[in-house]
Amino acid sequence: MKITGAEVLVSSPGRNFVTLRITVEDGTTGLGDATLNGRELAVAAYLSEHLVPLLIGRDAHAIEDTWQYLYRGAYWRRGPVTMTAIAAVDTALWDLKAKAAGLPLYQLLGGRSREGCLVYGHASGAGLPQLFDSITEHLEQGYRAIRIQTGVPGLGAVYGVAGGAAPGGPGRDGGIRYDYEPAKRGPLPAEEAWDTRAYLRHIPGVFEAVRNEFGPELPLLHDAHHRLTPIQAAKLGKSLEPYDLFWLEDVTPAENQSVLRRVREHTTTPLAIGEVFNTIWDYRELFEEQLIDYVRSPITHAGGITGLRRILDYASVYQIKSGVHGPTDVSPVGLAAAIHLGVAIPNFGIQEYMRHSAATGEVFRSEIRFSDGMLVPGTSPGLGVDYDDVVAAAHPYEAAYLPVNRLLDGSMHDW
Known part of the structure; x- marks a missing residue:
């Protein structure tokens, strides 16, 4: 199951989201969430410029190897931008694997331990x-x-x-x-x-x-x-x-x-x-x-x-x-x-x-x-989530930030 394409989708239906959509050779797609509140475009660029080119031609079933490849292979490890980008790839691959198996994703993770x-x-x-x-x-x-x-x-x-x-x-x-x-x-x-x-x-x-x-x-x-x-x-x-x-x-x-x-x-x-x-x-x-x-x-x-x-x-x-x-x-x-x-x-x-x-x-x-x-x-099968491109196109990205916090004397503080 070879990866043939990967798209970074940025939209703002009520708030900003970054979504990764990976496509394999039979046309099946998998979705991953790459949203980092207030720093969305940093992850979008990390995916588009650095990870997507590495994914084309890889085996979509090789989830662990891909995870290690993106984590260890970059040399610069950890941090919210890197790990959010890796998370999007990983989640999309799990979505694809579960769809290929014809099962909801939880079945590939060991099945239910509880009803909800x-x-x-x-x-x-x-x-x-x-x-x-x-x-x-x-x-x-x-x-x-x-x-x-x-x-x-x-x-x-x-x-x-x-x-x-x-x-x-x-x-x-x-x-x-x-x-x-x-x-x-x-x-x-x-x-x-x-x-x-x-x-x-x-x-x-x-x-x-x-x-x-x-x-x-x-x-x-x-x-x-x-x-x-x-x-x-x-x-x-x-x-x-x-x-x-x-x-x-x-x-x-x-x-x-x-x-x-x-x-x-x-x-x-x-x-x-x-x-x-x-x-x-x-x-x-x-x-x-x-x-x-x-x-x-x-x-x-x-x-x-x-x-x-x-x-x-x-x-x-x-x-x-x-x-x-x-x-x-x-x-x-x-x-x-x-x-x-x-x-x-x-x-x-x-x-x-x-x-x-x-x-x-x-x-x-x-x-x-x-x-x-x-x-x-x-x-x-999969995550059970679909992405509507037509509706998303009506909601373009618009910059938004979480607040910052100051003490009463004006000193910066943790928000």
């Missing part, structure tokens, strides 16, 4: 009334686990809090937020202000109020989004213990993995880390010292199905589970790949799920369905 993947949704509000309304809305939609993000008194726009009344509506910074995400279309990133002490004072009271309103059974999650020092993270985890979180996510930048030791020493709140990690090497110390409980890397940014499966197999040795990143900047192709992998692996934990816009659904026609709080893969 439990997901969590994103509830948010500037204050408690809006937050409670958002939680209620998610419960009515069928979610059975919910991430809680709220505004902080004295601050303006805050990570994780919807900026407008509706997707695509005006954000509090006056820009246009799109497709449920904090990214904003425009030539420069929005700048947001941050006060860690105000946040640490405020958040425990939010979770106390949510537990009092919605009871002890609802799984609750929270994302600190890399904003805390290790001792601040330990303090937050300890203060949230009475509210029994499912997890506390990205409490501190983890490039220096040993900093998680201090957090772990001071709290039993489960920790999720890694949505910005790209390879198994980013996790070695975290796994071996059992410093985290959930792996956040998505297939899209971690070297594809081959790369993430390798990470999760390693995690399972230490009873660490998956918690795959799944906002709307992971395309329906990347989401479908995550669900096929999620139903197959033994150490599945939970899957993030933000609904894509209607426009995205018209370009990416996916068989993945939401039922009883879970995402369930389709049964067609």
